Amino acid sequence: MRHRHLPAVALALGAVVLLDVLRVWLPSIITVFGRAAETPAELLGAFALGWFVLALAAPVLVRRLGARPVRLVAAGLLAAARLALTAAPGGRVQLWLACAGLVWLAATAATVVRPVPGLAFGLAGAAVGHALLGTEDLVWRGGVLGWTVSVLLVLAFLAASAATTDRAPGPAHDSSAPDRPAADPRSGPTGVRAWLLVGPALLVAGQLALAPAVWNASYSYGYGTSDFPGLALSPDGSASVIPAVAIGLFLAAALTRPPAWLGRVVWPAVLLAGAVLFAADRPNWLGWAYLLAALGLGGCLARTDTGPTHGAVADSAADRATGDGRRDAGAAQRGWAAVGGMLLFAVGCVAYYAAYDLGYPNGWVPVGTAGLIAVSAATGPAPAAPGLTGYARRLTALALAVLAGVAGALHRPEHPATPPDPRPAAVRVVAYNIRMGFGLDGRLDLDALARAVDGGRPDVVLLSEVDRGWLLNGGHDTLALLAGRLRMPYVFAPAADPVWGDAVLSRFPVRAGRTRPLAAHGAPTGAQALGVTLDLGGRELAVVATHLQPPPGQGPVAQAREVAAFATRYAAGRPLVLGGDLNTEPADPAFAEFTRAGLVDALAAARPLRTSPADDPRTQIDHVFVSPGLTPSEVTAPRTTASDHLPVAVTIALP
Incomplete structure (x- = not known):
């Protein structure tokens, strides 16, 4: 594997591990800390915000100690927490273990300028894995299969993290790389805009755009008839290819540099349309909302993919001097942006579901989050270069789309029941x-x-x-x-x-x-x-x-x-x-x-x-x-x- 691909690989694997942990952390707030409606929604929100106290110190640690040691220690803690969650007996232990992850994200942001390729593959990989498991988390499964896959995932993540250096590869490492474009004055410090959108992108992807469970629900509504108005039924067993189409569209849009008119107008409009259809609470619109949001989210992320074209890591003058981003002000700002984006993620999640306790309309949450991403895509600078380059990326994207299709064939529902004979008493x-x-x-x-x-x-x-x-x-x-x-x-x-x-x-x-x-x-x-x-x-x-x-x-x-x-x-x-x-x-x-x-x-x-x-x-x-x-x-x-x-x-x- 080329050196220049390692940051994206490490970020993608880390995103999968982090999403596994987040899918434990989020319900633990309700079921462990909140005991399902016994704790006021405001207190649940305060607890979620407390999740950021340690992560807010990560950029400071990066500046004092260097990005690499902080990132490697944080990656080790995230990996350990991921494995411990499978073994945890639940309760408070599970809740505290699931709070891991943000320090690793902030430390990674200090050096990775272009997170979009790694993030796109991480989101897609997590969605495909969830679909292959029938939307059940690998964390909860245990057993030989659960432990084997979990350990392999964690080891791959740690190996990629350890092999990734924090020095940007120069032309000697990749002579085929195109020249860097001139910096756009609207972009601010390199990579900050993209890292700020990581949290909102996780929210839109997990809530709608790359959520296999949402497609399952939408798919089952399609089997309703005039005798079942507005109801979802067990499908007839045929496999659906729509998740594969959604994954393919998302990756193609996220990893390809869009023309200006497409990235500034069409992709933001498509993403907003998907969010609006989802917020409308119409079961028959869920499928369209899913596809549009996947395509629009990928396209909008591509618009934020600015930075060096032949290396995903930071390469400011200070970086070239120290090799670890220790004195790079942009590194600290990227770290703050990553934490701030995840703050938006937590606020959006809690705000959406607290509506069912507090009684306000919550449709504005996905629409507002999608609007933030859309505005950033429409007003941001042009991306640096096409992201979908090389056979490795193309084959990986194709493989993920194929696996999403396989998932639809693996989890077939039960066939409709037959009338009993004789009639039961x-x-x-x-x-x-x-x-x-x-x-x-x-x-x-x-x-x-x-x-x-x-x-x-x-x-x-x-x-x-x-x-x-x-x-x-x-x-x-x-x-x-x-x-x-x-x-x-x-x-x-x-x-x-x-x-x-x-x-x-x-x-x-x-x-x-x-x-x-x-x-x-x-x-x-x-x-x-x-x-x-x-x-x-x-x-x-x-x-x-x-x-x-x-x-x-x-x-x-x-x-x-x-x-x-x-x-x-x-x-x-x-x-x-x-x-x-x-x-x-x-x-x-x-x-x-x-x-x-x-x-x-x-x-x-x-x-x-x-x-x-x-x-x-x-x-x-x-x-x-x-x-x-x-x-x-x-x-x-x-x-x-x-x-x-x-x-x-x-x-x-x-x-």
């Missing part, structure tokens, strides 16, 4: 709030979650708090991962936005479905009621799944009334099962709305049946109701800490 129902797949220890353990559900021997599963791509939760398609483990097709209905809501999994064929958004009545988080019709071999059963959201200081009485009315209308005289996290106790007025509608408490024989919190159940807020004529029995709420709720299971005998 009873149906086993499980209702479970899965807290986006995270247990009380703060770890994503989908196997434990599947065991908790499967232990109830379910025919039908009603899920609440289903996440299909929230960046703050790590960007997983929890529904597809869980459905694959249970071997049950799904129907998903959006609630807070197109990738967060409720789902029904069924071993019986689903013949129709409908969702009804519920009025907020002052609650900050959106809610809906999902009705599906199951074919029990010549007889139909209506099932309704919901998750009520009480307004502050009140019970969800109005929403309960809406759901009860929707369910009885949807059933239209057919046997009905309704369940989910209803956030109401049996003696509360909201609970009475269901019995007033003529429904029967299916868990009455087992009362009190406390389900939350899972480690010390004190409240009865997860329920199942049935229509008269259905006979419930075998009620259980098995103890598990795979979520912050316990699942409830009940057998429903059909008349």
Whole structure:
């Protein structure tokens, strides 16, 4: 490998490692520090900002000690934290380990002037790896495969970091390199603009442009029909090539010098269009938002790729004198820019998801972040030279695009269920709030979650708090991962936005479905009621799944009334099962709305049946109701800490 490629390789591998850590750090803020809505959003934001205290000192350390020793020590700490997270038991240990990474980024910024090639390959590589794992993080997997790949990744990162020098290669190292362009006075210190955009680029990529889980959700919406308006269904098993197209478009745009009119006008407009479509919260627009954002983000990053054309490292006069950037004022400014960009990343993440606690519109976050990148691309100087040069880069980009396509073929959903023969006399129902797949220890353990559900021997599963791509939760398609483990097709209905809501999994064929958004009545988080019709071999059963959201200081009485009315209308005289996290106790007025509608408490024989919190159940807020004529029995709420709720299971005998 040529010496001039090593900084980009080290940065790309480091970006993959850092993204692995960030996908643990982000949900740990909620599940470990915040205990899922028990800590005010403002305090969560303050904790996230505290993440920067040590990183702010990195540029000072670089100036005093030199970039290379600081960068190598920081790389070692990042690598150690990455491996320790796989072995960590969760809890506070996991939270503190996941705070690693920013010092390495700031130290790297001190010497790498052109981060765009390395960053582009790192973002693309991380997205492809996530897709190959079905959007599950390698950090959480463990086992022989998880440990082997993790160790190889970390060793490659450390080797590339150690082999990278902080002296820019001159013409003697690469005689084919073109001459440097004259510095553009608008660019300021070399590389600062690009490093400032690293954080916003991570946010847009992880939230939308290079998020495999978002594409999974979008892809499943495409299987809705007139019988399933606004619902996402398990795809029919065919592989999608769209992730490969998105990766290819992103890399082609990011690593190619665009014409002035394309880089200043078209790419910023395309990126903004993708962000606006995403913020519109329209499920059928997610696919277009994904593609446009990937293409626009790559093109806008290319516009910021300024600096020396034959070496990615700093080569100011001071650098040439010291070889390590120790006296380079530009190095310190790049370090500050990198930390400042990641500050924007943290603020954007927390601001987007805090909206569900504080109740303000959050669509401005992706649009504003994309707007910042777009403005920088439109007003910045012309890039130094085409980035996509040499066979190594072309082949790497092609390989990543091909692997993204392979990922679509590897993770095929379960085939649709077939009608039972003979017709069942009873149906086993499980209702479970899965807290986006995270247990009380703060770890994503989908196997434990599947065991908790499967232990109830379910025919039908009603899920609440289903996440299909929230960046703050790590960007997983929890529904597809869980459905694959249970071997049950799904129907998903959006609630807070197109990738967060409720789902029904069924071993019986689903013949129709409908969702009804519920009025907020002052609650900050959106809610809906999902009705599906199951074919029990010549007889139909209506099932309704919901998750009520009480307004502050009140019970969800109005929403309960809406759901009860929707369910009885949807059933239209057919046997009905309704369940989910209803956030109401049996003696509360909201609970009475269901019995007033003529429904029967299916868990009455087992009362009190406390389900939350899972480690010390004190409240009865997860329920199942049935229509008269259905006979419930075998009620259980098995103890598990795979979520912050316990699942409830009940057998429903059909008349």
